[in-house]
Amino acid sequence: MxxxxxxxxxxxxxxxxxxxxxxxxxxxxxxxxxxxxxxxxxxxxxxxxxxxxRDKTALLDAVIDFAFFALGEQVQTAVQTQPPGSAEAIIAIGKAYIRFMREHRAFYGLMWGDAGIRALQERPSDERSAAGFYVLMSAVEAWCAQNPVDERDVLQLSIKLWSMAHGLAGIALYGHVERFLPQADVFSLLESSTHTFLEGLRKRC
Incomplete structure (x- = not known):
């Protein structure tokens, strides 16, 4: 059995x-x-x-919840490996995000495609799909507390950093990064882009 x-x-x-x-x-x-x-x-x-x-759609909704929960667990584990408030903690979250998408390619369309959008619209107050994002927000808030930056809108900064990781994950998932930049390492791209973004915030002070 x-x-x-x-x-x-x-x-x-x-x-x-x-x-x-x-x-x-x-x-x-x-x-x-x-x-x-x-x-x-x-x-x-x-x-x-x-x-x-009730039907397959309901089962798929449950699978989407499971995928977001697994993603949240993975980014939570990743951030705990780095010093709180460090740029490395934010980068670790982004890398975990990309790694999850690479390891579970079939779920990308479910989580971010029509099925995921429909599930979110049907349950707008359900925060399970945002668990990983809240981990990122906490890391960004901790970084802001330890660095001299004028911009302290944690939500806005988190969305910008999230879009960076999500964008790289999306284009790398289907081989588009390698198409234009052969032998590129998407994790190195994320790391350098994140450092550039955060250093830019510091220099504005």
């Missing part, structure tokens, strides 16, 4: 199905699977998923 079936028999059918769907998405590189596929992967009957999910 596989782990998902074991989880099901312990009353954790919902999570077993989310894990099954996530594995199918990663294996196939897309969300091209049916509810029966997730049920089969979880080791349950074809009717079992509907005890927790």
């Amino acid at each position: 596989n782990s998902r079936a074991t989880a099901y028999h312990h009353g954790d059918l919902r999570n077993a199905l989310i894990l099954a769907a996530a594995e199918l998405i990663e294996e196939r590189g897309s969300a091209d699977f049916a509810m029966v596929d997730a049920a089969r992967r979880a080791g349950v009957s074809s009717a079992a998923p509907y005890r927790h999910f």
Whole structure:
């Protein structure tokens, strides 16, 4: 009996199905699977998923939540490896963000595409998808507290730094960085860009 079936028999059918769907998405590189596929992967009957999910869209929403949670955990782990308030802490978050997207390519479209937008619109007050961003905001706030900068709008600065990491992740994901800059290291690009941005803030004082 596989782990998902074991989880099901312990009353954790919902999570077993989310894990099954996530594995199918990663294996196939897309969300091209049916509810029966997730049920089969979880080791349950074809009717079992509907005890927790009205349809595949609801299951995908749960997978998106799971992906954002995993991303948040990864950036939280990364920032803890660096001194609080340092530029390195901010860079570590950006690198973790890019690394997550590279390792889970199939989730990029789900999280940032139409499915992710729809899920956000349906649950505008749900902050689970923002967990990783709040880690970045805390790191930016700590950096501002330790550096002489005039600009202390932490939210605005965080969005600018986030867009830097997200932009590099997006274009690197499909090979566009290497297309224009062969042998480029996207992590080095992020590091130099972040230092340039932060040093620019300091020089404005």
